[in-house]
Amino acid sequence: MRNLIRFIDRYSFFFLFLFFEVIAFYLLFRNNHFQQAAFLNSTNAVSGGLYKKYANFSEYLNLKEINESLSEENRRLREMQIESFHQIFGENIYIQDTLYQLQYHFAKAKVINNSTNKQNNYITLDKGSHNGLEVGMGVISPNGVVGIIKNVSDHYASVLSLLHSRTKVSCKLQNTNYFGSLQWDGKDYQTGNLLDIPNHVKIEIGDTVITSGYSSTFPENLIVGIIKDFNKPEGENFYQIQVSYSNDFKNINQVYVVKNKYKNEQDSLELKTIQEYD
C-alpha cells in the first residue's frame, strides 16, 4: 500500500495530466457523438452575446455584397411574378381556391458566427426558439443551401453547415432527376462530393445540382451547386462527382430558415411504414 502511494506521488504530474486529458476527451466525444444541446457551446448567453456584438460591427463591411445578393434574389423573384408574364391567350381570372396550401414558411435570420477552416464547421444564427426555430429545420441563403439547425437556445441557433463531415443533403441533377447525397470531405470549402449517382447517367461539367425535396428539411429545386469535375472509378457503379457550392461560405450574412409545416406528418408516416414492414 505504501509503495502504491509512493508510486502515485512520484508520478502525480502524469496522473493529473491523464485525469484532465480524460475529461477533455470525454467532453470532445460526448459533444460530437450525441450532439446534445451542450450548455457550453456558442449558443450560450456569454459567447452568443459577444458574437452578436462583433457581427453588428462587421456587418457594415459586407453591406455591398449583401445588397447585391438580395437584389439578385429580388430580380429572380420578380421574374417569377405573374406581372412579368406576357399574356398570349384569353383572359386570366384569379380565384381564391383551396387547391394550394402553404407548405413552407421562411424566417429571416442573421449569421453571427461562422467558420470554414475546420473539419467540422458550424454557423450561429441570431434567432432561437423564441422566434419559432426548431432543431432539424433547413437554412438557406439567397444563393442556395447553407445547412441544418442542430441546436437552439432561447435567442440563438447553432447550425451544422454544409461544410461538416456529418451533414448529408439529398440532392438531384436538374436535367436528369437522378438523386444522390451531398457530403463534404473537409478539404476545400468551395467543393463537396455528390455520391450515389450511377455511372450510366449522362452528366457534364457545369450541370446544376439542386435539392431533391425527398427529405422533409428542404423544399425541392433549391440550388446547391454545379458540377465542377467528375470521374468513373474502375470497378464501381457510381460516379465520383465534385460539386462547387453556389454559396460562398466565407461570405454568408442574411439567411432564411425553412419551416416545413408538413415535416412531422411526413416523418411520422415514413417512420410508421418502416416500423411496420422492417
Next chain:
Amino acid sequence: MIKNYLAYPIQLIILILVQVILLNNIQFSGFINPFLYIIFILWLPISTPKWLLLSLSFFVGISVDVFSNTLGMHASACLFIAFCRPYVLNILAPRDGYEANQQPGYQDFGFIWFISYAAILTLLHHTFLFFVEVFRFSDFFSTLGRILASTFFTLLLIGITQLFKYNSEAR
C-alpha cells in the same frame, strides 16, 4: 510581485479575445489558422507548480473551445503541451540551471532560446490539435502540411508578440 500576478488574468482575457475575434477569422489560403493563445502557457513562470500549470492550461483550452464550438479539442492539446513543458525546459536548461521566478522570454534567455522553446511546444500543440480534429490518419500528408504551415504562422505571431512584451518590460 503582486502586480505580476495580476498581469496574468488580464493577459489571458486579451489573448482569448484576440484569438476568437481576430485570429479565428484570419485564414491564409483557406486552412491555415494561427493559434496565438498558447503563448499564455509558454509565458508562465518556470517555477509554476505542476498542478497549477495543468489546471491553467485546461482552463485556457476550454475557454477557446467554448467560443469555437470544439469542446475538449483545444483543452486536450493545451494539456498535452503543459505536460511536455517541464521536459522541454529540462532539455533546453542553461548550464547552471534556472533561477527562481524566471519567466521564459527574450530577456532572460535570449532570442534563439525562446524561439526554439516556442517552436517545439507549438509544433507539439498543433500536431496534437490537428490530428484530434481530423481523427484519422488517411489524409496524413495534407494534415501534416496544415500543421507545418500553421506552426510557422503561430510562431511568427509569438515572436512578434514577445517583442512587444520585451520592449514594454525593458522600458
